[in-house]
Amino acid sequence: MQISVNGEAESIEPQTLESYLTTKSLLGRRIAVERNGDIVPKSQFSEVILEDGDVLEIVHAIGGG
Amino acid sequence: MTDTIQVGSYTLKSRLLVGTGKYRDLDETGRAIEASGADVVTMAVRRTNLGQNPNEPNLLDVISPDRYTLLPNTAGCHTADDAVRTCRLARELLDGHNLVKLEVISKSRTLYPDVVETLTAARTLVADGFEVMVYTSDDPLIALELEAIGCVAVMPLGAPIGSGLGLQNPYNIREILDNLKVPVIVDAGVGTASDATVAMELGCEGVLMNTAIAEAKDPIKMAHAMRLAIESGRLAYEAGRMPRKRYADASSPETGLIE
Numbered sequence: 001m002q003i004s005v006n007g008e009a010e011s012i013e014p015q016t017l018e019s020y021l022t023t024k025s026l027l028g029r030r031i032a033v034e035r036n037g038d039i040v041p042k043s044q045f046s047e048v049i050l051e052d053g054d055v056l057e058i059v060h061a062i063g064g065g
Numbered sequence: 066m067t068d069t070i071q072v073g074s075y076t077l078k079s080r081l082l083v084g085t086g087k088y089r090d091l092d093e094t095g096r097a098i099e100a101s102g103a104d105v106v107t108m109a110v111r112r113t114n115l116g117q118n119p120n121e122p123n124l125l126d127v128i129s130p131d132r133y134t135l136l137p138n139t140a141g142c143h144t145a146d147d148a149v150r151t152c153r154l155a156r157e158l159l160d161g162h163n164l165v166k167l168e169v170i171s172k173s174r175t176l177y178p179d180v181v182e183t184l185t186a187a188r189t190l191v192a193d194g195f196e197v198m199v200y201t202s203d204d205p206l207i208a209l210e211l212e213a214i215g216c217v218a219v220m221p222l223g224a225p226i227g228s229g230l231g232l233q234n235p236y237n238i239r240e241i242l243d244n245l246k247v248p249v250i251v252d253a254g255v256g257t258a259s260d261a262t263v264a265m266e267l268g269c270e271g272v273l274m275n276t277a278i279a280e281a282k283d284p285i286k287m288a289h290a291m292r293l294a295i296e297s298g299r300l301a302y303e304a305g306r307m308p309r310k311r312y313a314d315a316s317s318p319e320t321g322l323i324e
Contacts, residue, residue, distance in 0.1 A: 005115060006112040006113065007112070008115075009133055011120065022116055024116055025116075026113065026115075028166060029123070030123055030125050030158060031158065032110075032154045032155070032158035033157075033158040034150065034153075034154055037150070039153050039156075039157045040198075041157065042157070051153060057154070058112065058113045058115070059110045059111060059112055059113060059114065059154050059156075059158065060110075060111065060113045060122045060123065060124075060158070061106065061108045061109070061123065061125050061135075061137070061158060061159075062085075062109050062110075062111050062124055062308075063084070063085035063086045063087070063088060063091075063094060063108065063109065063110055063124055064085060064086045064107055064109025064138050064140050065083060065084030065085070065086045065087070065107055065109075065138070065140065065226070065227075065253075065273075065275030065276065
């Protein structure tokens, strides 16, 4: 199935958000995730099952004024 | 100094608030922030680089949320919607921390605040439980409206972002100070220490700056200079300056002179 992550299309197998983040070495890092416009709390990463057409934004903190 | 400022539910020990952008590296960022004595430190929220060097150092490793009050900004957002989404992501990123710096910047070369979008975003964020420190123009009416919406601090620009021109309209800043009850913090436009002092002498509660420190030849030394400038300006404001006079007024007694 196809999802969009930070503006890039990606083909993945059906899986939880937690497993997707693990494959990207992002689990446990200081990130926040938005799925289809809504925040996904960290506590729900393991419950959310990604679906075809999902749009994810994964962000972190960087320097800024 | 034991003097503090109250911004919403946050008690701040330093009147100097600093950004973390434009530094050479994270080490320099950390050392400059340390030298500034600031406890409010701004940060930006950006897309994570996927699949590249997972061990890359993170800003939050250097600027620990345990030690500093982090102030996520909405820089780069041109609409109220994007600014609100960014704040919600920041709140999740910082485990529920609800203090944000709202800035909705126009796409013009002035980087002037888009006050129409800013007002819309401020209303949504306040209703959603955020404590909003808002970057705005030096328009006294807009400043009043942002206070009425419930922003915890109003932050008019001293001059365009990154310009280092110093306070361009001290009369408007004074007018805003006269009318608002929430802290007024000059954000943007400071170039050197005296600019920061001028803002504090006007009675501003604080100054937020980034480029003036980060783009100094020696950012660590400039951070220290800014710390002193802010303290100095605040003390002068509290002390109350002497009135300006048109003519000289001798400092030594004019009587008892030898003849």
